Amino acid sequence: KAGxxxxxxxxxxxxxxQVTLSCSPISGHxxxxxxxxxxxxxxxxxxxxxxxxxxxxxxxPGRFSGRQFSNSRxxxxxxxxxxxxxxxxxxxxxQKSRGETQYFGPGTRLxxx
Amino acid sequence: QQxxxxxxxxxxxxxxxxxIINCAYENTAFDYFPWxxxxxxxxxxxxxxxxxxxxxxxxxxxxxxxxxxxxxxxxHIMDSQPGDSxxxxxxxxxxxxxxxxxxxxxxxxxxxx
Numbered sequence: 001k002a003g004x005x006x007x008x009x010x011x012x013x014x015x016x017x018q019v020t021l022s023c024s025p026i027s028g029h030x031x032x033x034x035x036x037x038x039x040x041x042x043x044x045x046x047x048x049x050x051x052x053x054x055x056x057x058x059x060x061p062g063r064f065s066g067r068q069f070s071n072s073r074x075x076x077x078x079x080x081x082x083x084x085x086x087x088x089x090x091x092x093x094x095q096k097s098r099g100e101t102q103y104f105g106p107g108t109r110l111x112x113x
Numbered sequence: 114q115q116x117x118x119x120x121x122x123x124x125x126x127x128x129x130x131x132x133i134i135n136c137a138y139e140n141t142a143f144d145y146f147p148w149x150x151x152x153x154x155x156x157x158x159x160x161x162x163x164x165x166x167x168x169x170x171x172x173x174x175x176x177x178x179x180x181x182x183x184x185x186x187x188x189h190i191m192d193s194q195p196g197d198s199x200x201x202x203x204x205x206x207x208x209x210x211x212x213x214x215x216x217x218x219x220x221x222x223x224x225x226x
Contacts, residue, residue, distance in 0.1 A: 032212075102212070
């Protein structure tokens, strides 16, 4: 099976812009979670989607949002970008949701200038 | 507040030696404890995982030891190889938390030839 894919792999934006990142889960996986990874804060949970419904959300401002489509593909959007949003954004998929192994994609490296 | 505390931050081990990474948690509702390995430019990859009803789990050169009463768990890498040089993360999730993994801060392991 193909692994989790994320596009684009690298992105450079300027402050105030918005960005959309895409994630395609492993075939058959219905749960998609998003994480932000930075050197200072480590890996932090953003949100989780299952069957097109957001079921869990981390402690991030409303500028961070996401959605999931009927084919389980997911997108996350960050509006009004700030310098501190520069990070590696990781998507992970699992078959169900709770207590299941999560498989991570390679991430999207976002740089905000 | 970091719910999973990981130590050491970094360690250097000689080829053939044993790498030991420790994690501690406070929330007794956690019931799934995975370890992930991450190479530069890649997403985290699951190494091994354990649930609280088991005190030890071994897969190849990797062993998790779990102490439920002390709320601690550790990863042992036996016969460490230069290819094991990576960052290792412990994590934990709750039975009632959809898709949310709480990660430790990570340990950078360097295996010298």
